[in-house]
Amino acid sequence: MQTILDILKKAGGWHPGLYLKIDNAPYMELVIEAMDESGPMGLPAISVAHYGEQNGDLMRDPEMCFELGFAGGAHLDPWYWRNDYVAVEQWSRNIVRDHYVFLFQLHEQHVRFAKTWDNNLRLQGFSEVFDPHKHIRG
Template structure:
């Protein structure tokens, strides 16, 4: 999770509209984006996923969602994952 926090810091921190795409051939691109809705504790939320095409549709595979907490120190708390 520290790597995600480092990427987030380099991208200027969490903000509405945050969208970061990281290419790492030959693997699928990693996409980190701010979510419109807050997480279950009302904190800012991030989606971290790989996108791929399935039957012509863009699909997330896998996807994890995190809340960004700032109390004490900056940390991520996972609350959703789909493989």
């Protein structure tokens, strides 16, 4: 997710309360926000989502949650995927009853999806249109 990391860097890095909303017509707006809770490994977490609207309700298309790690260089590791239009919600890494659960094949799917999505965001110019003076709230 190098495009998201580039945007985070332009925004001054991850911090509690981070909220970025990037309008880049004709594409769906992109929202990047710091999560109140840490990810499954206890690292800072962000939500990245495209939002659409259906019958007046905001719809994630998709949303992915990532932990922000720094070992070996800044990187984002996915653990959650959701798409409201198809009513699918998936955790590939999570804490369940005080135990770390890692679903290897699902995590690999999330990693592949994240790479494809990141390439699409790069090709669509989201990093280039991001202006920290216009797109940062909170």
